[in-house]
Amino acid sequence: MHDHAPTGGIRGAGNRRLLAVSLAITSVVMVVQIVGAIVSGSLALLADAVHMFTDAAALVIALVASIVAARPANDRRTFGYQRAEVFGALINGVILIVLSVWVAIEGVQRLLAPAEAEVAGGPMLLIAIIGLIANAVAMWLLSAAQKHSINVRGAYLEVLGDLLGSAMVIIAAIVILVTGWARADAIASLLIAAMIVPRAIGLLREVASVLSEAAPQGMHVQEIRDHILGTPGVVDVHDVHVWQLTRGAPVFTAHVVVDAAALQHGRAGGILSSLQDCLAHHFDVAHSTFQLEPAGHPENEPHA
Structure with a gap:
């Protein structure tokens, strides 16, 4: 017995549009930074452009993952493809680590042997300000959705890295000027x-x-047990499992022992509705599955 399928993650078309818009902004700024680096001779702008290129690739990954995650469930993938966004976030995380290592290595090399070429601080500063504004807009677009989607959060962190990079370039440009x-x-x-x-x-x-x-962060199994045991007609609960398909899509299952009199008087449906409403309203669990059992049944379970 269970309620409707999970609806968390980035399956909504609105989030995909946000990713697409952020990708467009990132790509345009990247091209502007490459041109600005050539004109000004700034290595910092060129490095930030490479940063933007990496982030654009990560946004493409996030967008593709969101499209895959939107595919409906089938007989082989009964929960659908929502885990696709988790793998997309994994790739984004690896990209962030690789990028940060590259930036650190380049930074040490420049610190030990700064470039002797002249840098036009004016164009460098102008392009960096444009990048900062564009990244701020992209972050604003993704700020709400990233709270509910692990993959959008990965893209959000990519854009945040861009914004910080632009801020650092602005400061460096001012110092150089x-x-x-x-x-x-x-x-x-x-x-x-x-x-x-x-x-x-x-x-x-x-x-x-x-x-x-x-178990999802902030979700306490014992607290859920207490709520279930407080439902009229419930005697005991065991085999409790809670996990998440992706951010914002928790899943819950449990075996609930019900008073024999409640079953005999046909109150099983009401108890089930109460349990599902409790999970949905108190713990924001949209997909909950309960196996109602008469008293004495747990002794036959392999692991109570």
């Missing part, structure tokens, strides 16, 4: 890497939690 100190590029690169790594690790940790079918 005012003082001519070339090592500002190297310091900015190291700061970018330092801010990306913790977020990437957090995303990968969340992916690992989903794939290992751990």
Whole structure:
């Protein structure tokens, strides 16, 4: 006995449109930064353009994963394809780690041996400001959806990295314009890497939690047990399992022992509705499955 299928994740067309718009913004800014790097001779702008290129690829991955996740369930994949967004987020997390390592290596090299070429600080600053504004718009578009989708969150973190990169380039450009100190590029690169790594690790940790079918963060099984036991007619509960298909799509199953009198008087349907409403309203679990059992039945279960 169970209620409707899960509806979490990024299956909505609205989120896919957000990813598409963010991809368009990222791609345009990337081209502008490449042109600006050539005109100004700025290595920082070129590095930020590479950063944008990597993020554009990650957004493509997120968009493709969201389209795959929207496919309906079938007899072989009874929960549908929502896990596709988890794998997309895994790829995004790996990209973030690789990118941060590359930025750190480049930053150290520039710090030890700063480039001798002249950098036109004016064009560098102008292009960086354009990038900052564009990334802020993309982050604003994704800010609400990333709270409910692990894959959109991966894309959100990519754009956040872009925004931080643009901010660092702006600061470096101002320092170069005012003082001519070339090592500002190297310091900015190291700061970018330092801010990306913790977020990437957090995303990968969340992916690992989903794939290992751990209980969603903030959801306490004992609290759910207490709510179930407080339902009139319920005697006991066992074999409780809670996991999530992806962010925002928790799944719950349990065996519930019901008073024999309640079953005899046909109250099983009411008890089931009460249990499902409890899970939906108190714990935001849209997909819950309960096996109602008469008292004495658990002794026959292999693992109570």
